[in-house]
Amino acid sequence: MSGPQDKYDALVIGAGVGGLCAAARLVHRGYRTLVVESLPYVGGRASTRDIDGFKINNGAIVVETGGVAEETFREIGAELNLRFPDAPMMMRIGDKDLDIAGGRVNAAMSVVARRGMMLLDRFGGTGAGKAKANLSTADWVARYTKNETVNGAVRNMCASIFSVGADELPAGVFLAYFARTNALAAKVGFCPEGTIGVWKSLASAIVGRGGDVWLSATVTSLRIEDGVVTGASIKKGRKTFEIGADVVVSNIGPRGTLRLVGEENATPNYRAGVRAGDRPTSMISVNFASQEDLISAPGVLSFARTQRLCYVANFTATCPEMAPPGWNLYVGASVPRPALGDFDESAEIELLHQDLREQIPGFERARIISTEVNRGDWPTQRAVAGSDAARTTPFPNLWNVGDGVKEYATGGTGACAQTSKLVVEEIESRYPASLAPHRKQMSEV
Numbered sequence: 001m002s003g004p005q006d007k008y009d010a011l012v013i014g015a016g017v018g019g020l021c022a023a024a025r026l027v028h029r030g031y032r033t034l035v036v037e038s039l040p041y042v043g044g045r046a047s048t049r050d051i052d053g054f055k056i057n058n059g060a061i062v063v064e065t066g067g068v069a070e071e072t073f074r075e076i077g078a079e080l081n082l083r084f085p086d087a088p089m090m091m092r093i094g095d096k097d098l099d100i101a102g103g104r105v106n107a108a109m110s111v112v113a114r115r116g117m118m119l120l121d122r123f124g125g126t127g128a129g130k131a132k133a134n135l136s137t138a139d140w141v142a143r144y145t146k147n148e149t150v151n152g153a154v155r156n157m158c159a160s161i162f163s164v165g166a167d168e169l170p171a172g173v174f175l176a177y178f179a180r181t182n183a184l185a186a187k188v189g190f191c192p193e194g195t196i197g198v199w200k201s202l203a204s205a206i207v208g209r210g211g212d213v214w215l216s217a218t219v220t221s222l223r224i225e226d227g228v229v230t231g232a233s234i235k236k237g238r239k240t241f242e243i244g245a246d247v248v249v250s251n252i253g254p255r256g257t258l259r260l261v262g263e264e265n266a267t268p269n270y271r272a273g274v275r276a277g278d279r280p281t282s283m284i285s286v287n288f289a290s291q292e293d294l295i296s297a298p299g300v301l302s303f304a305r306t307q308r309l310c311y312v313a314n315f316t317a318t319c320p321e322m323a324p325p326g327w328n329l330y331v332g333a334s335v336p337r338p339a340l341g342d343f344d345e346s347a348e349i350e351l352l353h354q355d356l357r358e359q360i361p362g363f364e365r366a367r368i369i370s371t372e373v374n375r376g377d378w379p380t381q382r383a384v385a386g387s388d389a390a391r392t393t394p395f396p397n398l399w400n401v402g403d404g405v406k407e408y409a410t411g412g413t414g415a416c417a418q419t420s421k422l423v424v425e426e427i428e429s430r431y432p433a434s435l436a437p438h439r440k441q442m443s444e445v
């Protein structure tokens with residue numbers, strides 16, 4: 001390669017939630033920032049495609065407000081277009097659909113969880129050894145009750161929130177999550193364009209503030225000089241671009257980041273940490289539509305007594321734009337067994353269909369729009385909560401963001417936004433924007 005290079009203060013690899021939130025914060029702080037995304041659209045696993053006029057999400061269905069994600073939007077001045085159902089979270093217990101986001105259930109869960117944490121701490125299950133806690137949530141609940149409804153409700157909460165079975169989630173993670181006062185009362189909304197609308201808005205604000213977003217472009221390697229990342233090779237169509245960058249934020253998961261720097265360039269300890277954290281979770285989603293109104297719950301309805309079905313979401317009750325006129329659009333989701341590891345895809349899809357037929361009268365007459373299986377390289381969560389890898393890397397100016405490097409006992413888009421906030425705070429303290437040279441000389445190689 002020869003000739004001048006394009007030089008950015010910050011390169012962000014991947015336009016998923018973590019990448020876009022990091023880029024928004026960097027741009028807002030004055031870093032000349034480039035986001036590079038392999039796909040022709042933004043949002044990663046929180047995106048949406050159109051099938052016959054139905055807006056079908058490829059991952060996240062609801063976005064939580066009141067946390068770091070919303071703070072990021074406010075900071076950069078992006079619109080967060082969400083609609084909020086009256087009862088966002090309900091649970092079917094017996095033949096009743098109960099509002100679990102409102103006051104009493106939420107407060108009771110929080111008290112039980114705090115008490116549970118105190119007891120668990122006495123056994124050394126949380127605190128310093130959090131991630132190593134070997135008592136699973138299923139075992140913890142079984143200590144107190146054999147009631148099938150309680151066990152089923154906990155199993156489906158683990159599935160809906162963490163995308164694993166209760167036997168796969170450390171009890172410490174479950175309890176720490178619910179010990180927060182507003183865990184169930186978090187305000188969640190649907191985007192009328194499908195979830196992609198949320199991230200398109202953030203990407204537009206990034207560009208509006210002078211950032212660059214390249215779609216259909218793939219970072220193929222990172223350049224290392226004297227133990228520091230100095231730039232990247234980017235393939236876009238038939239062209240390859242060599243880019244220089246002072247700091248690099250990777251949104252592609254720690255394993256992908258390691259591939260870009262070359263495993264041989266990382267320490268054995270770091271490689272082991274990445275391997276240990278590489279525990280992607282799985283989920284199966286059936287998107288279905290009907291001209292009949294099949295579900296009265298206006299938001300997300302979860303279940304206490306099913307084989308696999310953990311929730312059904314009703315999109316069109318608040319966002320009729322997500323389906324052609326006259327149609328209702330829903331998704332039913334399950335977490336296969338095991339969620340961490342291999343499973344029989346067709347048997348698991350059949351179990352989900354059985355539950356949907358049983359729980360949703362009229363499902364058998366519904367039109368199946370798509371069945372999505374999330375696993376492996378396109379997981380629900382890149383690391384099961386509690387086993388995340390480090391955000392830092394052996395290179396002082398290279399970080400990971402996203403759901404492979406979350407804070408303890410967090411998950412989803414809010415957790416990804418939080419990783420970006422933490423990383424940008426570190427960048428700001430170590431590589432202040434005021435010292436960045438802001439050069440731009442573009443070259444094609």
Ligand SMILES: Cc1cc2nc3c(=O)[nH]c(=O)nc-3n(C[C@H](O)[C@H](O)[C@H](O)COP(=O)(O)OP(=O)(O)OC[C@H]3O[C@@H](n4cnc5c(N)ncnc54)[C@H](O)[C@@H]3O)c2cc1C
Nearest residue numbers: 014016018038044045059060061062219380402403412413
């Ligand atoms: C079925 C399902 C339901 C879910 N439901 C919810 C929900 O309701 N609410 C919620 O908050 N969360 C939910 N989640 C979780 C949430 O979607 C994810 O945690 C989040 O979207 C992950 O974002 P991320 O920042 O880790 O980036 P990712 O989404 O993994 O994005 C990474 C991006 O990097 C790109 N990329 C990869 N390699 C390269 C490269 N070399 N060069 C350039 N680009 C590259 C990829 O194409 C991708 O776009 C759900 C997930 C799934 C799958």
